[in-house]
Amino acid sequence: MKRLKVFFMAVVMILAVQIVSVSVTCDAQAATTTTTAKKKTGLYKEAGRYYYYVNGKKIKTQWKTINGKRYYFGSKYHAVTYHNKIGGKLYVFDTAGRLLTGSGSRIVRVGQYSYYVNKYGNPSRGWLCLPDKNLYYADSWGRFYKNRTLEGISFNSKGQAVKNDMRSLKLECMGVVKNITNSKMSQSQKLRACWNYVVSRTYYSSAYYPNLNQNNWWRATARRTLATGRGNCYGYACAFAALAREIGYDPYVICGRVPGSRDGAGDGYTRHSWVIINGLHYDPEGQAKGWHTGVYGSYGYGMDNQIQKKVNFRTGSGN
Numbered sequence: 001m002k003r004l005k006v007f008f009m010a011v012v013m014i015l016a017v018q019i020v021s022v023s024v025t026c027d028a029q030a031a032t033t034t035t036t037a038k039k040k041t042g043l044y045k046e047a048g049r050y051y052y053y054v055n056g057k058k059i060k061t062q063w064k065t066i067n068g069k070r071y072y073f074g075s076k077y078h079a080v081t082y083h084n085k086i087g088g089k090l091y092v093f094d095t096a097g098r099l100l101t102g103s104g105s106r107i108v109r110v111g112q113y114s115y116y117v118n119k120y121g122n123p124s125r126g127w128l129c130l131p132d133k134n135l136y137y138a139d140s141w142g143r144f145y146k147n148r149t150l151e152g153i154s155f156n157s158k159g160q161a162v163k164n165d166m167r168s169l170k171l172e173c174m175g176v177v178k179n180i181t182n183s184k185m186s187q188s189q190k191l192r193a194c195w196n197y198v199v200s201r202t203y204y205s206s207a208y209y210p211n212l213n214q215n216n217w218w219r220a221t222a223r224r225t226l227a228t229g230r231g232n233c234y235g236y237a238c239a240f241a242a243l244a245r246e247i248g249y250d251p252y253v254i255c256g257r258v259p260g261s262r263d264g265a266g267d268g269y270t271r272h273s274w275v276i277i278n279g280l281h282y283d284p285e286g287q288a289k290g291w292h293t294g295v296y297g298s299y300g301y302g303m304d305n306q307i308q309k310k311v312n313f314r315t316g317s318g319n
Contacts, residue, residue: 049078135161194243236285255309
């Protein structure tokens with residue numbers, strides 16, 4: 001009986017050792033598995049946005065090339081989309097965060113926005129006359145204006161300027177300024193070039209007087225004079241104001257009266273038009289015709305005058 005008890009005790013001890021051994025082995029395996037589990041690395045889409053992980057951590061404020069596509073992961077870790085300024089430059093990305101590069105410049109659409117980007121993904125801004133022969137305007141982020149009006153020019157749902165006299169005037173001014181100025185000239189030098197262009201042109205005298213109560217008469221008059229080469233003082237003033245606006249000034253067209261007999265008025269005054277920019281006077285018709293010269297950037301008009309209207313060429317205020 002004593003031997004039987006010893007035998008059973010030996011069996012129990014052996015089983016206990018085996019259980020402990022198995023337990024230790026499992027614990028060791030579990031620890032090894034936890035230690036060697038792979039951490040996230042690569043591009044992952046989470047809640048509609050794209051993130052890039054390196055050893056389980058999201059990267060931020062970094063460029064990354066993935067499968068030949070460039071991404072930028074911003075300060076909030078996700079890949080940026082649409083228009084973004086990075087390192088002082090503007091870039092355009094699609095809705096998946098890929099930089100919109102290409103072999104050349106092109107129009108791209110991202111969501112509701114359209115842009116004109118170069119091969120590096122940088123958008124153009126301002127007025128754009130593109131190879132498709134359409135006129136566009138892109139804001140400070142490079143987004144095309146759509147279904148809205150700017151300086152008398154209306155844009156459709158594609159961002160294209162509606163073809164009318166206002167569009168024609170803009171294209172005319174862009175073409176003239178391109179031909180008579182260059183990038184090395186200061187703004188004031190460009191203004192002098194515009195002045196010389198207007199006063200040296202042979203604008204044949206015209207008895208046409210604009211209807212000053214009509215909307216956009218100042219733009220229509222500028223277009224008529226630049227396109228036909230005909231005009232009176234209103235034509236000269238509006239043409240010069242249009243070119244001044246094209247190079248970044250904010251001119252006013254003055255509708256007034258000066259001493260003269262052309263209108264046959266009993267008070268000895270006649271209708272006349274000139275331009276004011278930053279408080280300074282410019283009279284292109286007086287210069288061209290030789291009856292009132294030297295009024296270029298003058299603090300005063302230099303002659304008795306009556307101002308009836310002062311119309312901002314850009315906004316139309318004062319009309």
